[in-house]
Amino acid sequence: MSAESEAEAGDIVSPSESGSEGDGPPIAEPESVDDEGYVIGSGGSGIVRRIDHDDFDPVGTLVLIAIYMAIVGVMWVFMYFVEFLGGDLSVIG
Amino acid sequence: MEIHKYEKIWLAGALLLIVGFIATVSYGAVGAGIEMVNDEGGQVDPASLEEHPKFGEPGTYQTGENEYDVYVIAQQFSFQPGTQQPIRVPAHSTVTFHVTSADVIHGFEVVGTNANTMAIPGQVATITVEVDEPTEYGLLCNEYCGSAHHAMEGRLEVVPQSEWNESMAVN
Numbered sequence: 001m002s003a004e005s006e007a008e009a010g011d012i013v014s015p016s017e018s019g020s021e022g023d024g025p026p027i028a029e030p031e032s033v034d035d036e037g038y039v040i041g042s043g044g045s046g047i048v049r050r051i052d053h054d055d056f057d058p059v060g061t062l063v064l065i066a067i068y069m070a071i072v073g074v075m076w077v078f079m080y081f082v083e084f085l086g087g088d089l090s091v092i093g
Numbered sequence: 094m095e096i097h098k099y100e101k102i103w104l105a106g107a108l109l110l111i112v113g114f115i116a117t118v119s120y121g122a123v124g125a126g127i128e129m130v131n132d133e134g135g136q137v138d139p140a141s142l143e144e145h146p147k148f149g150e151p152g153t154y155q156t157g158e159n160e161y162d163v164y165v166i167a168q169q170f171s172f173q174p175g176t177q178q179p180i181r182v183p184a185h186s187t188v189t190f191h192v193t194s195a196d197v198i199h200g201f202e203v204v205g206t207n208a209n210t211m212a213i214p215g216q217v218a219t220i221t222v223e224v225d226e227p228t229e230y231g232l233l234c235n236e237y238c239g240s241a242h243h244a245m246e247g248r249l250e251v252v253p254q255s256e257w258n259e260s261m262a263v264n
């Protein structure tokens with residue numbers, strides 16, 4: 001039997017009892033859960049890990065934007081120089 | 094304000110794209126010589142086009158060696174000339190289209206090419222193009238002009254120099 005099933009309803013299960021064993025999601029430390037002044041619809045404000053401004057590293061977003069910009073650049077060159085300037089009967093006057 | 098290093102990268106990229114767009118369009122105007130349609134064609138009275146020296150007898154006029162003017166009237170729902178009989182111009186020549194409308198706003202588009210302008214009653218649109226090899230183009234109206242707009246179309250024939258003859262020009 002697991003520790004969770006032994007706990008009675010309404011009890012706070014501490015990480016030491018269940019977080020270290022089993023495959024379930026880790027349970028936050030009860031002290032870190034800020035349940036005072038909680039606004040419905042907002043996230044909890046318990047800070048899990050503090051990082052510096054430039055330590056946030058969304059490299060996937062950077063790669064995605066680089067791919068988008070490359071596609072836009074290639075399409076622009078193709079549309080303007082190949083399809084438009086290379087087309088018949090350009091207006092020259 | 095602190096801006097993240099990645100944001101600086103894609104802000105610079107976005108600015109570079111805008112500068113690139115403007116630079117290529119500027120090159121098209123200055124380097125490649127692409128012109129915009131403007132109001133140089135002047136104005137006419139759409140109610141009395143038949144009294145106009147050229148629109149009174151629309152068609153192809155020779156204005157110089159290998160230079161031709163084509164006067165076209167767009168009206169519901171045909172081009173004159175273009176629909177009843179094709180517009181004919183000789184190959185390897187410089188052609189200036191003078192297009193106006195006798196009734197409502199029409200479009201004048203040589204299909205699949207960059208030659209394209211609005212035909213506005215009272216206003217003459219002039220576009221100059223260079224035609225090369227003998228071929229045949231379609232013409233169509235690309236501004237909704239009424240119930241039979243979808244059927245408003247015509248033909249532009251680029252005739253080989255050897256087959257070109259005086260009867261194909263009005264003058």
